Amino acid sequence: MTDLDAETEFLGEWGRFQQQTFFLLCLTVIPNAFTALSIVFVADTPPHRCLVPAHVNLSAAWRNSSIPLEEDSHGGGPRPSRCSRYRLGDIRNFSDGGLLPGVDVNLSTVATEGCVDGWEYDRTTYDSTISSEWNLVCDEGWKKPMSSSVVFCGYLLGALVSGQVADRFGRKIVLVVSIGAHSVFATILAFSSSWTMFCVIYFIVALAHTSRTGSAFVLGTEILSTRVRKIFSTVGGNMFFCVGYMLLPLAAFFIRGWRMLLLALALPSFLLLTLWWCVTESPRWLLSQGRAEEAEAIVRDAAKKNQIEPPAVIFGPSHNECKPERRKAHNICDLLRTRNIRWISLTLWVIWNTLTVAYYALSLNTSNVHGNKYLNCFLSAAVEIPAYILSWIMFRWCSRRRSLFSTLFMGGLFLLLTLLVPANLVHVAVALEMMGKFAVTTAFSIMYAYTVEVYPTVLRNTALGACSMASRIGSIVAPYAIYLRSYSISLPYILIGSLTVLSGLLSLLLPESNGMPLPDTITHMQDFPGCCKKTPYKLTQTEENEPAAEGKCPVVS
Structure with a gap:
C-alpha cells in the first residue's frame, strides 16, 4: 500500500496550490443554490x-x-x-x-x-411568475409542485450517471463539461415559451448541476490534505453555497420578473469555464488508473507553485510498473455486492433520503412562512452559516455517528415541537422551524463529508453519486410534502419531523470513520454496524504481494 498523503506531505498544508484549488472549487458551489431554490420565487403563486x-x-x-x-x-x-x-x-x-x-x-x-x-x-410582490404567466392555479395547481419535482428528477438521473462517468474519465473533465452544460441550459430556461418546455429544460439544468457538484466535491476531497479536506468538505463549499443562497432573495427582491431573474442568475456561471486552465485533475484518481507520470507532473507543478523543491522520486517504482488494464472495473452494482458494503449503502441511502426531504421541504416552504417572503428566504439561508461552522467543529473533534444522531434527532424534535405552539405565537413557530432547518443543515453537511470518508477511492465518486441519486427520491417528494399544507398546516411538520427523528436513531448503526485513513479498496472499509473503537485497516499478505506478483497498480489510501 502507498499512502498518497504521506508521499505528498512535502507540499505542505496551505500553499498557493492548495489555496487556489480550495477557493476555485468553492466558487463552483455558489450557483448551486440557484438551481433548486430559485423556484421559491420563480414559481410562487401571488394572490x-x-x-x-x-x-x-x-x-x-x-x-x-x-x-x-x-x-x-x-x-x-x-x-x-x-x-x-x-x-x-x-x-x-x-x-x-x-x-x-x-x-x-x-x-x-x-x-x-x-x-x-x-x-x-396581485402584482404587488411580483411582476410575473410561471404560476401567473401560465395560470398554474386551481385545477392546474398540481403543476407548481411538479415544477420543483422535475428538478429533483434531473438530480436523480445526474447522480446515477455522473459518478460513474467521473470515476471512469476523471473528475476535472466532468466538472468543466457539466459547468458548460449548466450555464447554457440555465440561460435557455429564461426563454421558455410554455410550462412543458420549462420543465424539460429545467430537467437538463438539474442533471448538469448534479454532475458539477459531485465532481467538484470529490476533486477537492482527493487533492487537499487531511486537515484542509475536512474544512473544504464541511465549511468551505457549504459556506459558498450559503453565499449563493443569500444572494438569491436579494436578486429576486430587485428583479421581480421570473425571466430576467433566471437570466441574471445564469450568465455569471459562464465565468467558471476558466477552471479548465486553473484546476488540475486528481492525482489520487490518476494513480488509481495507473497514470503515475501524469500524477507526478501535477504534484511537481504544485510544488513549484508552493515554491518547494520536490524530492527526486515522488511515487515509488510500483506506480510506474502498474498495468491499468489488469485492474478490475467497478460500477454502481459493487455498492450492493457484499454484505458489509450493502448494509452501509442501504442505511446511508435512507438517511440521505430523509435529509433531502427535510432540507428542501423547509427551504421551499419559506414563501409560505408568516412574514416577508424575501426576508424569510434570507433568514433561511443565514441560519446555515452557523450550521456549517458547527458541522466543521463536530467533524473535526467529534464522533461521526454521534454527530449525525444528535443533529438529526434535534432537527426532527424542533419540527415536532412546532405542533404544540398556539396559533397566535407565530414568531415562536417560525423560530422553531428555523432551528429545525439549522439542525438539518448541520446534519446534511456532515453527511456529505462522512460519505466520502467511508467509501474507497475506486468507488468514491460512484458511491457519492448513488447516495445523491437515492436521496432524490425524497427530494422529488419534498414539494408535495409542502403541498400537504392545503389539507392541514400540521401535516408537513408531522411527516418531516417523524422521519428525521427515526433517521437519527438509524445513524447509530453506521461505522465510525473519525481519524481513519481514506480507504482505497472495498476490503478496507469499516464493518457494519460500526463501533467507536477505531481499528485502522491493514493489508493482508496477499494484498502486499499483489502488485509485484501480478503487475497491478498499488492501492492508494
Missing part, C-alpha cells in the same frame, strides 16, 4: 381571483361582490375565492335590474362558476 372582464357592464357594487367568500384553510376568516365566481349572467341581470348585492339579493342563492375568463393576479 389571485377570477377575472371579471372589463367589457362586462357591471356596477361597481356588483363587480366587487362578484367573487364569493370562502373559509381560509389556514385560518384568518373568510377570503375571496381564488377559483370561482358568481355566474356573470345572473350578476348582470341583477345589476341591470338595479338590485343591490346583499340587500335585494341573497348572494348565497346565486350559482357559481369557474374562472372561465382567467384570473387577475
Whole structure:
C-alpha cells in the first residue's frame, strides 16, 4: 500500500496550490443554490381571483361582490375565492335590474362558476411568475409542485450517471463539461415559451448541476490534505453555497420578473469555464488508473507553485510498473455486492433520503412562512452559516455517528415541537422551524463529508453519486410534502419531523470513520454496524504481494 498523503506531505498544508484549488472549487458551489431554490420565487403563486372582464357592464357594487367568500384553510376568516365566481349572467341581470348585492339579493342563492375568463393576479410582490404567466392555479395547481419535482428528477438521473462517468474519465473533465452544460441550459430556461418546455429544460439544468457538484466535491476531497479536506468538505463549499443562497432573495427582491431573474442568475456561471486552465485533475484518481507520470507532473507543478523543491522520486517504482488494464472495473452494482458494503449503502441511502426531504421541504416552504417572503428566504439561508461552522467543529473533534444522531434527532424534535405552539405565537413557530432547518443543515453537511470518508477511492465518486441519486427520491417528494399544507398546516411538520427523528436513531448503526485513513479498496472499509473503537485497516499478505506478483497498480489510501 502507498499512502498518497504521506508521499505528498512535502507540499505542505496551505500553499498557493492548495489555496487556489480550495477557493476555485468553492466558487463552483455558489450557483448551486440557484438551481433548486430559485423556484421559491420563480414559481410562487401571488394572490389571485377570477377575472371579471372589463367589457362586462357591471356596477361597481356588483363587480366587487362578484367573487364569493370562502373559509381560509389556514385560518384568518373568510377570503375571496381564488377559483370561482358568481355566474356573470345572473350578476348582470341583477345589476341591470338595479338590485343591490346583499340587500335585494341573497348572494348565497346565486350559482357559481369557474374562472372561465382567467384570473387577475396581485402584482404587488411580483411582476410575473410561471404560476401567473401560465395560470398554474386551481385545477392546474398540481403543476407548481411538479415544477420543483422535475428538478429533483434531473438530480436523480445526474447522480446515477455522473459518478460513474467521473470515476471512469476523471473528475476535472466532468466538472468543466457539466459547468458548460449548466450555464447554457440555465440561460435557455429564461426563454421558455410554455410550462412543458420549462420543465424539460429545467430537467437538463438539474442533471448538469448534479454532475458539477459531485465532481467538484470529490476533486477537492482527493487533492487537499487531511486537515484542509475536512474544512473544504464541511465549511468551505457549504459556506459558498450559503453565499449563493443569500444572494438569491436579494436578486429576486430587485428583479421581480421570473425571466430576467433566471437570466441574471445564469450568465455569471459562464465565468467558471476558466477552471479548465486553473484546476488540475486528481492525482489520487490518476494513480488509481495507473497514470503515475501524469500524477507526478501535477504534484511537481504544485510544488513549484508552493515554491518547494520536490524530492527526486515522488511515487515509488510500483506506480510506474502498474498495468491499468489488469485492474478490475467497478460500477454502481459493487455498492450492493457484499454484505458489509450493502448494509452501509442501504442505511446511508435512507438517511440521505430523509435529509433531502427535510432540507428542501423547509427551504421551499419559506414563501409560505408568516412574514416577508424575501426576508424569510434570507433568514433561511443565514441560519446555515452557523450550521456549517458547527458541522466543521463536530467533524473535526467529534464522533461521526454521534454527530449525525444528535443533529438529526434535534432537527426532527424542533419540527415536532412546532405542533404544540398556539396559533397566535407565530414568531415562536417560525423560530422553531428555523432551528429545525439549522439542525438539518448541520446534519446534511456532515453527511456529505462522512460519505466520502467511508467509501474507497475506486468507488468514491460512484458511491457519492448513488447516495445523491437515492436521496432524490425524497427530494422529488419534498414539494408535495409542502403541498400537504392545503389539507392541514400540521401535516408537513408531522411527516418531516417523524422521519428525521427515526433517521437519527438509524445513524447509530453506521461505522465510525473519525481519524481513519481514506480507504482505497472495498476490503478496507469499516464493518457494519460500526463501533467507536477505531481499528485502522491493514493489508493482508496477499494484498502486499499483489502488485509485484501480478503487475497491478498499488492501492492508494
